[in-house]
Amino acid sequence: MPALASGAGHEPGLYELLEALPSQLHPHVCCPEDSTFLQNMFEKRNLHLLVKIYERLQHFNTSKPAPIVDRVTDLTQEVSQELEAKTVACVDINELFKLLAKPHMKSLLSVHDTVAQKSYDPELPLLPEDMEDNEESVKIIRLVKNKEPFGATIRCDEQTGAILVARIMRGGAADRSGLIHVGDELKEVNGILVDNKKPEEIINILARSEGAITFKVIPGIKEDTPSNEPKVFVKALFDYDPMEDKAIPCKEAGLAFKKGSILQILSKHDTTWWQAKLEGNANPCAGLIPSKHFQERRFALQRPVATQPITRTSSRRSSRTDGFRRSFRLSRKDRKTNKSMYECKKSEMYDTADVITYEEVTTYCRPSRAKHRLVVLVGPTGVGLNELRRKLLISDPHHFSMTIPHTSRAKRNQESDGVEYHFISKHLFEADIHNNKFIEYGEYKGNYYGTSVDSIRSILSKNKVCILNVQPHTIKQLRTAEFKPFIVFVKPPTIERLRETRKNAKIISGKDESGSAKPFTEEDFHEMINTAQIMETQYGHLFEKVIVNDDISTAFSELRLALQKVENETHWVPVSWTHS
Numbered sequence: 001m002p003a004l005a006s007g008a009g010h011e012p013g014l015y016e017l018l019e020a021l022p023s024q025l026h027p028h029v030c031c032p033e034d035s036t037f038l039q040n041m042f043e044k045r046n047l048h049l050l051v052k053i054y055e056r057l058q059h060f061n062t063s064k065p066a067p068i069v070d071r072v073t074d075l076t077q078e079v080s081q082e083l084e085a086k087t088v089a090c091v092d093i094n095e096l097f098k099l100l101a102k103p104h105m106k107s108l109l110s111v112h113d114t115v116a117q118k119s120y121d122p123e124l125p126l127l128p129e130d131m132e133d134n135e136e137s138v139k140i141i142r143l144v145k146n147k148e149p150f151g152a153t154i155r156c157d158e159q160t161g162a163i164l165v166a167r168i169m170r171g172g173a174a175d176r177s178g179l180i181h182v183g184d185e186l187k188e189v190n191g192i193l194v195d196n197k198k199p200e201e202i203i204n205i206l207a208r209s210e211g212a213i214t215f216k217v218i219p220g221i222k223e224d225t226p227s228n229e230p231k232v233f234v235k236a237l238f239d240y241d242p243m244e245d246k247a248i249p250c251k252e253a254g255l256a257f258k259k260g261s262i263l264q265i266l267s268k269h270d271t272t273w274w275q276a277k278l279e280g281n282a283n284p285c286a287g288l289i290p291s292k293h294f295q296e297r298r299f300a301l302q303r304p305v306a307t308q309p310i311t312r313t314s315s316r317r318s319s320r321t322d323g324f325r326r327s328f329r330l331s332r333k334d335r336k337t338n339k340s341m342y343e344c345k346k347s348e349m350y351d352t353a354d355v356i357t358y359e360e361v362t363t364y365c366r367p368s369r370a371k372h373r374l375v376v377l378v379g380p381t382g383v384g385l386n387e388l389r390r391k392l393l394i395s396d397p398h399h400f401s402m403t404i405p406h407t408s409r410a411k412r413n414q415e416s417d418g419v420e421y422h423f424i425s426k427h428l429f430e431a432d433i434h435n436n437k438f439i440e441y442g443e444y445k446g447n448y449y450g451t452s453v454d455s456i457r458s459i460l461s462k463n464k465v466c467i468l469n470v471q472p473h474t475i476k477q478l479r480t481a482e483f484k485p486f487i488v489f490v491k492p493p494t495i496e497r498l499r500e501t502r503k504n505a506k507i508i509s510g511k512d513e514s515g516s517a518k519p520f521t522e523e524d525f526h527e528m529i530n531t532a533q534i535m536e537t538q539y540g541h542l543f544e545k546v547i548v549n550d551d552i553s554t555a556f557s558e559l560r561l562a563l564q565k566v567e568n569e570t571h572w573v574p575v576s577w578t579h580s
Ligand SMILES: Nc1ncnc2c1ncn2[C@@H]1O[C@H](COP(=O)(O)OP(=O)(O)OP(=O)(O)O)[C@@H](O)[C@H]1O
Pocket: 325, 326, 327, 328, 329, 339, 340, 379, 380, 381, 382, 383, 384, 385, 386, 387, 388, 501, 502, 505, 506, 507, 508, 549, 550, 551, 552, 553, 555
């Protein structure tokens, strides 16, 4: 028997059966000639290879690989032309040239192209001749369907009871056929009358059918399908599972997606159910998603999570504002404690609920001379934002920078204006607050501290990357075409890992009025994890990168890599950022 590898890793399939058959059939074959014939047949290498190919195809059926190019024969021709002149110069080139010219290779590549271009659908058969005279307006459609869904939804007309095609999914089997249209009335499927059937029953008939399906339809009035529509992409700001959606007209036609997924909108024709596909997905068939308007209405009817009160992890009174970081993120560290010294003034830690559904996006790659995108770090207090920022600044001080805060407190002897702080009068500080000059500001022991918009601009204009640590509610103000912020959420690891990694670390306790650094307590860890969860629920849709700060060097490398990508690679950003 040829030494062929068995389908290891797959479930026992045809190949294994083929190997076992000769011995199993042996007792049932009386004639020795038949026995030899069967023995030889089952041992044929070609048969084994065929079965292997079958098993591979079964495997690919589930993994659905997509071709990189669909005209590899053209590519081979070009390569051969290039190689022809150089065959004398190099043995390897000569060998490759001959290999590409072999008929087997050419056939293999041609088969590749046929499969890649999906041009293997059989020709549709001619219309049946036994059509009745009074059926001129009836159309007989014969579709050859494989395992993919039919790609259309149907509905029952409330008044007439007729079964109508409700929508055709863009790129699906029905759409590609070009034969079925919205509004067509379905009369028969595979010879079965559908008049008195419920849409679910018809869907079942369709789902079970493979190969040729014959439809008898009365064509509806054709709508003009707009062509050359510009491509519209949106970022999903919520998770969606059609299987959990009671309102969707056909669960199987729905498209599941996660918060942050990029969706290409293929049709907004139906104001309640848009058609979309996941960006980068090779499957051309659209799926149904709730339209922006519909989803907004549904969210508005639900009680928004954002307005729910925060569950405290401890009954002990904490001076931290609503569980968020005590330090005002943008401050320089105080010289004595090496820590930020003031609290955030704003008490609106949680925005009143924005209805978040989809955001229209487009690709953006920073032109080499353009200003850098603002890098914003957010996370619960004590998670390590200052530590990560410090590491970035040390790693490349000419490239990364942080803002210098303003303060109304008096300058101390050893301090210089514009180094530790910009020192301004209380009166001027208040005027600047009034004129919205601060991204964040706060008050500590009667003095104001704040970070101005101009201090960010000043760094960006020097062609440096500005690293900003802010409270999450500030993100909204920063999301402008000018700053194009890249938002990184730093989240804590598990409580066990916090205990292990933060053994020697210190945090400024919100319960300690002196503001001195103390070792982390269990309560600090719980509060950090709890706050991170709330932040993720409320602001998760704005985060472009989430880093778990477990081991500090790993977290730092991850951050560094993400920032390199932001500088050099294409990212999805809100459309409004590119129309300035
Ligand atoms: N991955 C880590 N492993 C061990 N210690 C860490 C890690 N990340 C941060 N730390 C330490 O935890 C302490 C708090 O970190 P850091 O000051 O950066 O927090 P923060 O997020 O800026 O919070 P705050 O704004 O309240 O100061 C520091 O002592 C820091 O060195």
